[in-house]
Amino acid sequence: MPSTPARLTVIGGGFAGLTAAITAAESGARVTLHEAHHTLGGRARTAEGAYRTNEGPHALYNGGPHWIWLRQRDLIGPLAPVPPIEGTRLRLHHQGRFRRTPPLAMLKLLRRKPEEAPVEADFMTWATGEVGEEGARAAAHYIAVATFHHDPGSLSARFVQERLRRATKLPPEAHYPRGGWGSVIDRMASLAWNLGVRVETLSRIDSVASLCAKNPVVVATSLPAARGLLQDETLHWDSARTALVDMALTSRKGDPFAISDLDATGWIERFTTQDRTLAPAGQDLIQGQIPLSPEESKADGAARADHLLDLGFPGWRDRLLWRRDGVSNGRTGAVDLPGTTWRDRPAIDRGDGVYLAGDQVAAPGLLSEVSFNSALEAVTLALAPARLDLKSA
Template sequence: MDITVVGGGLAGLTAAIASAERGANVTLLEAHRALGGRARATDPPYVANEGPHVLYGDGAPFTWLAERDLVPPSLPFPARGLARMRVRHRGRVGMPPAALLRAAARRRLRAPHDRDFGSWAGEEIGEEPARVAANLMGVVLFDSDPSRLSAAFVWERFRRATAPVWPSPKYLVGGWTSLVERLARRAREMGVRVETGARVDAVPDTPAIVATSLASARALLGDDSLEWESGHTLMVDLGLWRGRDPFVVFDTDECGFLERYSLVDRTLAPEGEELVQAQLPVRPGESRADVTERMERFLDLSLPGWRERVTWRRDQVARGRTGALDLPGRTWRDRPAVDRGEGLYLVGDSVAAPGLLGEVAFNSAVAAAEAATGRRSAGAA
């Protein structure tokens, strides 16, 4: 069987490997000159990824990668990082507030998918713990108002992010690029024909697996139904001369997040410097200038003296490329289907597959490969 994979990010590379494992002759087409998609990183000396730098070790994608010896050298969550975790709450950066601890203590609660998180959690755990828990989830939702989303969607992520199961999370040495390189090498070893700089403007011959953003897939396939809510956030990467900075700052006021990744992986920044990534969701109708001003106030509170210590800075706005957001009444099963019929499959982080953040892309890629090669229905993800 000949299979074409369109897109050479993590999802496309995973789909190519999974298809080749099942005996398919695979051609992977990537429009850019470099593989990786959103997993591409900046060139050294500051190695900054487009988003969170961790791979959750308690999910199916990690197991899939580990079984194939595809997990790059990685580092665990640092024990010393616990003492340097901070929370912005009521305009101050300090230790976790009692309201957050009360929310985390109710882990056995099960949330409905057909109610918004704010009203459900307000009844179950109290208004203030509900607000704090919702805003804390800016770290994985990239949304300015998580309270409006499905209660089950937000609560599942809150439970997982606040108490990840060992061996989670894993910090990949060198960032996501190290994983992209391993996947690409394995794909080529298995006979996958990889073409970069190969822009696809028409639906390829089927069977085909489209592993692009939902917006790109919508344009390529001419299918206006390929829509789903996603995040909208400002990301700022900073190179800083070393100081007495926290490791992580969660933001229960404005749904932001900040992490000093070089505390774990010193290869990400030059000697004597740190690499910090911060993100702050953009509010509806908010200008770039206004969200940047709010971001810099967040940085002022979190990183004392940061303005005088900056050695490098990158600002970018991510819209519609931070993963699916499920509104009340919807679950992952309601998202655009992986199996589009007639030998066409869709994979990515906003399609009908379970998981947290990029895990959706991995899970959908494996499901699509299995369906395309006749192993099972893609709906069995």
């Protein structure tokens, strides 16, 4: 007799949830995906309208297994061309002025392999011992672009050094799907539907008890949402709080591609440098993130962004066409404190047929790679009993 396909429920239709649903469906499982909102994508949504913004600066790194997985399924689509190094006009704000190259001590630090950085020490202490305080502080502030944290120097040295090496790699690992991250999500959603995944939007799940009594469940939500859904107060991990600045300016020749603040933490990027489809002709889409300390407000972050814009985009206020400021709190992925690694984060297997996927759980990788790796592991664990049953049948 033909075997009965395994069944799997996925809660959350963001990058992790869609990865889990596609992987399970490709394995022959019957998958139902529940998404509380009317559109899929989670934090990878790209806004509709004149300005195609993401929730903060987004890029897709090509150094992880998710890149190969997406490529094999033709899910990345066309990429915006990466500007040549000599033409990127990256400006580094250091010691009160702009420069084109990092401090020499920071360059020396980039040669250190991640394995040389201790897990137990904070990055600032370790890096100061390696190259001195100036280079260590500049490197810590630069890597806020990939941690979104107001004080990366206080994080585990291993955690920060791994991200520093990847964020400064040449040629760059960061790539930009044309049309924004939403274009990747749209292709993933189409593949899921073609594979027979049952997608239910505006479907908010309040409890998994009845679901996991029938089939395994992958909870692919934010960690706070998973904590409430599973009523599990152990589901905590440190993340960051960041002011997000989106604006459109009348285009001006000579504007920089990006500004990195090495005197504090902050990143301003002109996304239309790579992808002109993100804003109307003659306009530039600017997106920035200014990490906030616990004492700082959204207004403080906006003021710091304005200062960088004053320095790097002369006359920007007279060219301003549209602006939106916001705050992302605990929605930028996990950060590891000294003495911890990704293995110490909340486990994927929660028992009783429930599995976690997302960017704050126990899986390796940088930013969205954590979501991807955890989704694959969650599906592997969830479907393992079904595979064993088939072998014994």
